[in-house]
Every structure is written in structure tokens, then in C-alpha cells.
Amino acid sequence: MIVARHAFGGEISDQAGFYCLGILQSSFGVQGLRTVRDTRRHRHWMLRFSALLGVIITLRLIILCANEIVTDIGSYYALWKCDELLFVTRGNLTAYPSCLAAQKAGDNLAHLQVAIHASTREARINLASARRVNSGMAIWVALVIHMVAAEIYIRATEGANQHRLGFILARPGMLPEEHPEPSDR
Template identity: 45%
Template sequence: MVLHRLNGYMVLILLTPSTISGAIVARRAFGGDLNVQSSFFVVGIMITFASAMGIMYRKQTRKHRKWMLRTVSYAASPITGRLASIAGRHIVSDIGSYYSVWSCDQLLYVMTDVNAVSQSYPQCAQAGVDLSKVFVAVHAATKGNGLEYGSAVRLTFGLALWVSILIHIIGVEIYIRKTESSNQHRRGFVLERNDDDTIKSRTDDY
């Protein structure tokens, strides 16, 4: 029990700065478009809510187990999102007709060569323009140059994270229902399995 508690507190301690950091970087991560921002914020809210429910039900073992399973599943969704993004960027690259929007100052940050930027994107070479307010379309291609590869990553990550969120929500709920017999309830200082009748009567207790 002591090890379980220490592990739980350690998880919560690590989740706190990671969730806050995710909310902070969402504005800029992978281009910071609304698709990416919203997915980051939704994951953060889901993790915060599920972990708070897990803490609230820490003395009700059955409910605590379910909410902490949800917390871990939601926290793992960005990992699945990364994997889905790898597949997504190759798919859009093979299709060949997808573009993402970049500002000129972002292009200069990535390409660094001013002449190369002005040749490929003459809009960014006009005198007196605010580079942060001029936007161009960049082709998304994993087999292109570094900028085009970055465009493919930027284009697909938000969608990939949303897909992974959906997968983890559905997956953890299926797992919880399939492992209902593993739920245990506290009697004093002892954890005991539920009998079959109790399991059937408590399947809606979430």
C-alpha cells in the first residue's frame, strides 16, 4: 500500500508540471494553429479532471481505480498522437496536394538563408513588410527539403492528436468494462474482490 501511494503521488507530481507546460507551449507547438492548441488544452483538461476525481475517490477503491486508469490513458494519448502523426505525414506527402501556412519570420527561422527564402517565397522579400504578418503556403512533403518536411509534420499533428484522444477515451472505457471483475473494494484495511452479484449491480458506478 505504501509503495502504491508513493507511486501515485509521484505520478501526480510529474503530471502537474507536464500538463501546465503543455498548456503553455500549445500556442507555439507545431505552428500553434487552433487544431493543435485545442487538442493540447482538451488533453490537459481531461488529465486534470480525471486525476482530481481519482484523488477525490482515493478511499473508494473501485472508483479510484477507474479514474486513475483514465488519467494514465489520457496522459498517454500524446504518445499515440506522435505515432499517428508519423503515418499521417507520409499519407499527405503521398497525396501531394497538401500545404500548411507559415509566416515569413518562421521561414527565416527554419531556412536561415535569406536569399533562398526570397527566391522561393518572394512575398517575404518585399521591402518594409512585417514578416510576422505575411503568410505563405508551404508544400507538405516528407521527401522534400527540411521546410517541406516540417510542413508535413505541422499539418498532421493536430489531427493525429485528436484521433489519439478518441482512441484512448474509447480504449480505456472498454478496458474498464472488460476488467470489472478486477475491481476491489475496501473492507477496513483489506481489499477484496467483488462477487458476481455485486459486479453486475455496480457496472454503472463510474
Template identity: 40%
Template sequence: MEPTYPPQTKSLSEGRSEMSTGEAHRYGFAKSAVDSESGMPSVYEHASHPALNRSAGGRQRQEANAARTFYHSLSWTLGFKEKYSLLLFIVFGGALFGFCLARAFMMNPKIMREQTTPGDFRWFNLKMDKIPYFWHIYTTIIGGLIVSLQFLPVIRRQYILVHRLNGYLSLLLLIPGNIAGAIVARRSFGGEINQQVAYYLLGIMITFALLMGFANVKKETRSHRRWMLRGVVYFAVPILPRPMILISRAILTKIGSYWSVWRCDEVLYVLQSTESLSQLFPQCVANSTDPTNSPLSVAVHASDHEGDLGKSSGDRIVHGMCLWISMLISVVGVEIYIRKTETANYNRQGFVLEPKESELA
């Protein structure tokens, strides 16, 4: 008499026959244990294994959760309350810090001459413009490096003395530095009237915002935060035109019909050769007894393919436009951010900056 099995149980012989015939299992289709054609052991189709798919998706979710957890932990450690504040601090604060750090090499006078826009140092090498230009470079670079720390909530709340001292030092550096920058705007990028007005207005905006922030530091912390945010964002306006200039200059080169006005002595300062000056601009030599101090002006073609002179000519044409666009973006952007984060603004309570009680409810 043959033994009987429960309905859900199969005999060993039945299992073997099922494997040999290649019937479907709950883990996918299984080939026979020995391939009838090649005589080699078969390989299971693991790609269709649902357990493996679930484990792969689980690993991806774990990695995403780990990254999210790290971000939130870092944000909480630094004192940020909105989930996007740390990201904005990294992007914009990092851009300001990185730009100032990259420009720190200009504190070496030799490198300063090399990295200044070609032709401008014809004026910045003179005593009248040299002092404010050097002052502008040194103070704004140092001030830009340390002012980023002012926007870390953990410093504002736990290290009040550091926040105050660093803030006063930042103001002492940034306000005179921007005034000096407005002075040399007369010669910067050729002294085009378009960019002159932009720099003068920007200098007024920065100085006014920082002074308003200083005036409200002990009166109303909410206004202090708003004005200091505006001041630092305005201070960072010249960063955005840098990549914009490269793009705009490439477009000018493609068009090929843009020219800027240069003094002959500026052209000679870039070319560093009277012979080259006479070949490219013979009128500068023919109509002047001293090309090194000639007020005669010539038109210089703007092109990326014509050396430093052509590139600098393109910079002079597009710089004012890029500066105005950057100012517009920065002004609108900082006002949107201030309104979006108004609930996270702080009031003074003793020696600690804390949210309003009504905001915590």
C-alpha cells in the same frame, strides 16, 4: 526334426530374408542392408518414424508450456489476477515508459532544440513560451517514468507507503506539466486551431481525471482506481499520433497537393539563411524590413522530400487529425478495460487493498 516357434516369433533367417527383400516393418519401410545398385549400406526412413514425430511434438508442447508457465508465474508475482493484464501492462505501460525514456534526452537544452518540431522553437526560445515549455518537458518526462509503477498490484498491496509517495509525486509532476503543455499549445505545431482545441481539451481531461483520482484516494478506492487509469491513459494520448503522423505525412507526399501556412520568420528560423528565404519565398524579403520578426505568412508545400521545412509542413497539417483519433481510441479503450476488469477492482481494508469478499466467492 525342425524346432517350432510361437506364431508371433520369427526365426533369425526369416528376419534376415525380410530385411533383404525390403518388406515393410512397423517402423516404416526398410531397404535392404546393402543397396543392390550402389553396394552402399542403406539408410532407414526416420522421417516416418512415429516415435520421432511424437518426441518433436512433445518438445514443442514443453516449450509452449514453459513459456506459459513463466508468463503466469510473472503475472502472479506482480499481483495481476487476469491473464491478459500483464500483457496489457507490458504493451501500454511499456509504451509510455519507453516513450518517456526516449524523450528524456530532451532534458538537455541542445537536444531539446533539435528534437522539437522545426519552426516551433522560434517561439519556445522566447521567454513567454520558454518557461512553460521547459517545465512541460521536464515534469511530464519524469512523471511519465514513475507513474507506471502505480499500476503494479504488488506495490499497491505490499508497499503501500511507496505507492502513496510515488502517487503524490506523480500528481505534483503531471498536473502542472500538462497545464504548461496546454499553454504552449498556442505555438505547438504551428498553432493550428485544430490541434489547439485538442490540446486544450486533453489538458482539461487529464487534470480533471487526476484530481478526481486524488479526491477519492481515501474515500473510495474503486473510484480512485478508475479515475487514475483514465488520467494516465489520457496523458499517454500524444504517443499514438507519432507513428500516425509518419504514415499520414507519407500519404500527403504521395498526393502532393497539400500546403500549410507559415510566418516568414518561422520559415527563416528553419532555413537559417536569408538567401534561401529570398529564393524560395521572395515576398518575405521584399515586403518586410526585418524577416526575423515578420508577421507576413506564406504557403509551404508539405512533402517528405523537401527537407525539414517540407516535413514540418506535413506535421502541421496532419497532427490535429491524428491527435483527435488518438483521443477517441484512448477514451473508448480505457472505458472498455475498466468495465472488463471491474471484478478485480479493490476496496480499502485497513492498510491493504484487497478484493471484496463477495468477489472472492
């Protein structure tokens, strides 16, 4: 949640995605701790919590694929503030005449934005634009993928909650004397 304000340019869709991820992960972790005595429910909450740990990795993979798609389409642009460009280009704003004019006039560069083509086949700033364009979509898609995958896994392995392995996954209300462990022969 700390990086949400600035990740991938700090677009509002990115911020919302990162905040949602942080809130969900915190909520699932707290629920997992609250249900620690009920192993069945605890397992469900901790699987959901663990599934969200991989969202950032999936997000990066989606961005890699989407960058090429956006490049092939060719009509996507990302907005960059002139002060960001000043930092990224190390003070060389010659490729961005409106930023250069604003700098010479003494205007606040944080209020002027420039559209930069999103492409993986041009300069590094264009690659960064492609990442910016795709990041909002990617975090939401990754979040949905991991949430759905966790729920599918929980339902597919529900039978594991019905088998006793020691005392770890005993059903609530099942006493050890009702189902004694098989003796070793």
C-alpha cells in the same frame, strides 16, 4: 498546456486538442484523488488518467503514418508566417519571394503567410509542413483512441473490482469478517 500555443505551428485545432487533453487529464487526476477512499471508483479515474499519459506518443505515431499519406496525396499545403521562415531558414528567404519582398520593404513579416507544400520527400521545411498539416487531426484521433481504450479496459476488467485482494479492491459495504481470508495450511 504550456506548449499548446506554439506546438506544430500553433494552429487552433492543435491548441484546442492540447487544452482539451490538459483539462481532461487534470480533471481525471482530481477525481481520482477525490475518490481515493472508494477503491473501485478511484481505480476507474486513475486508469482514465493514466491512459491519457500516452496520447502524445500515439500522436507522434499517427503523424508519422499520416505524413506519408499526405505526401502520396500531394495536394496539401501548410501556411507559414514569413517571420517563422526567416528563423527556420536562418535569414535566407530567397526561396520565398513574397517574404523576401516584404522584408526588403520593411513590412511586418508576422502578418504575411506563405503556403508550403507538405511532403516527406522534399526539403526539411516541407517535412515540417507535413507535420503541421497532420498534427490537429492526430491529437484528436489519439485522444479518442486512448479514451475509448481506457473505457474498454475498465469494463473488461470490472470483475477485478468484485474480488477481494487483501483490502485493496473490496466492494463498498463488504466487511472483512463477512469473508475471512483463507488460512495458510
